[in-house]
Amino acid sequence: MSIKTLATEMDGIVSKGAIVDAVKRFFADDATTSDYNGVATTNKQQMVEKMEGFAGAIAEVNGITHHATIVDNNESASEFTFDFNMKDGSKIYWHEIIRRTWNNDGKVAKEEYFNAQ
Numbered sequence: 188m189s190i191k192t193l194a195t196e197m198d199g200i201v202s203k204g205a206i207v208d209a210v211k212r213f214f215a216d217d218a219t220t221s222d223y224n225g226v227a228t229t230n231k232q233q234m235v236e237k238m239e240g241f242a243g244a245i246a247e248v249n250g251i252t253h254h255a256t257i258v259d260n261n262e263s264a265s266e267f268t269f270d271f272n273m274k275d276g277s278k279i280y281w282h283e284i285i286r287r288t289w290n291n292d293g294k295v296a297k298e299e300y301f302n303a304q
Contacts, residue, residue, distance in 0.1 A: 190258050190263060190293070194263040194287065197212075197287075197295075198253050198256055198265050198267075201253070201265075202252075202253045202267075204248050204251055206242060207238045207239055207242055210231065210234050210238050214231040214234060214235075214294060215294035215295060215296050217296070218231050218297065218298065219297050222300040223283075223301055234298075244273050245272070246271075246272045247272040249271060249272060250268070251267065251268070252267065252268040253266070254267065261288060261289045261291075262286065262287070262288055262289070263286070263289065264287075265285045265287070267282075267283060267285065268280070281302075283303050284300070284303050285298060285299070286298070286299045286300075286301065287299075
């Protein structure tokens with residue numbers, strides 16, 4: 188399956204709010220992540236745990252907007268806006284670029300988040 192097809196499928200799952208499912212389905216076991224707040228994970232299990240904790244802290248999803256995805260060879264970049272009310276009363280509004288490096292097995296080997304605001 189092409190990286191474009193895989194990225195489109197993954198972005199569709201993320202757009203529906205099933206972020207944990209997207210990680211479980213598309214990440215390689217040794218995938219790494221890093222974000223613009225300095226938080227990093229070094230494998231799929233850590234990312235699953237991170238996303239389960241995050242998803243469990245969401246009180247209400249106000250919106251998830253997928254703006255665009257570009258693909259070049261084994262790299263993809265997807266632009267999203269996430270708008271959440273959290274259980275602790277805070278609000279999260281992220282406009283970000285998610286850059287993914289895909290391995291030869293069609294799994295995400297590396298994911299990085301960039302602030303697009």
